[in-house]
Amino acid sequence: MSVLRQDPLEAKPHTAVYRMHKYFARRPWNVFSSLVGQYSSEGDIVLDPFFGGGATIVEAMKLRRKTVGVDVNPIAVYVTSMECAPANLAELNSSFNDLRARVENELQSLYRTRCSKCGAEGVADWVEWDEKTKRALLMKLDCLHCGSVEKKADERDQMLAEVIEGDFDGESKGRGCGFLRRKFPGGTRRVRCWQGISSPSTSSLREEIYWLSPHCAIRF
Numbered sequence: 001m002s003v004l005r006q007d008p009l010e011a012k013p014h015t016a017v018y019r020m021h022k023y024f025a026r027r028p029w030n031v032f033s034s035l036v037g038q039y040s041s042e043g044d045i046v047l048d049p050f051f052g053g054g055a056t057i058v059e060a061m062k063l064r065r066k067t068v069g070v071d072v073n074p075i076a077v078y079v080t081s082m083e084c085a086p087a088n089l090a091e092l093n094s095s096f097n098d099l100r101a102r103v104e105n106e107l108q109s110l111y112r113t114r115c116s117k118c119g120a121e122g123v124a125d126w127v128e129w130d131e132k133t134k135r136a137l138l139m140k141l142d143c144l145h146c147g148s149v150e151k152k153a154d155e156r157d158q159m160l161a162e163v164i165e166g167d168f169d170g171e172s173k174g175r176g177c178g179f180l181r182r183k184f185p186g187g188t189r190r191v192r193c194w195q196g197i198s199s200p201s202t203s204s205l206r207e208e209i210y211w212l213s214p215h216c217a218i219r220f
């Protein structure tokens with residue numbers, strides 16, 4: 001019989017596999033991983049009769065448990081089956097590269113700005129925006145020559161920032177969702193411009209799929 005741990009576990013942010021969806025029941029994966037680790041052993045069967053966003057099932061699979069999952073909501077079943085479905089890694093990679101070849105240049109062209117160090121064209125990563133004056137203050141860009149550069153926003157950046165702001169507002173209203181905006185003390189906020197098709201979140205999602213796929217035996 002296991003003994004309850006004394007030290008409290010702090011919930012960690014969702015990893016990429018849980019950020020794929022917005023199903024309401026997303027439990028903190030690290031807490032469930034710890035519970036599964038504490039109360040079962042490799043090869044045991046873990047049952048979650050109300051699996052919701054799938055954290056118990058996915059974490060149990062990662063710990064080499066056999067899993068059985070049930071949920072009355074078809075969205076939960078779809079989401080969790082997608083989280084657990086074994087991916088054809090070669091196909092995934094080739095679809096990813098295909099998508100990248102088709103859209104990357106076009107999308108990047110919407111976020112072009114000038115590098116303040118060498119004068120070459122770069123791609124804006126984020127812009128810091130003053131809420132009160134509606135002016136772009138700072139911009140971070142990726143330059144082919146200088147790498148990551150932070151600069152004072154110029155007039156061209158101001159126009160770019162206005163387009164990005166307008167697009168974000170329109171999109172978020174239309175879809176009833178929020179975009180990445182970090183507020184700073186003093187009324188400024190950062191708006192992500194270009195996350196890139198190979199941004200950290202897409203790469204970590206692929207890494208997680210790579211990791212899970214060889215161990216995945218679940219079928220719905």
Ligand SMILES: C[S@@+](CC[C@H](N)C(=O)[O-])C[C@H]1O[C@@H](n2cnc3c(N)ncnc32)[C@H](O)[C@@H]1O
Binds near residue numbers: 053071
């Ligand atoms: C809070 S979530 C579960 C979270 C999940 N155990 C986890 O660890 O992430 C509750 C889930 O129970 C499901 N549910 C509610 N009543 C149910 C029932 N009678 N049979 C199966 N699933 C049910 C809901 O659809 C919902 O997805």
Ligand SMILES: [Zn+2]
Binds near residue numbers: 120143144145146147
């Ligand atoms: Zn440069």
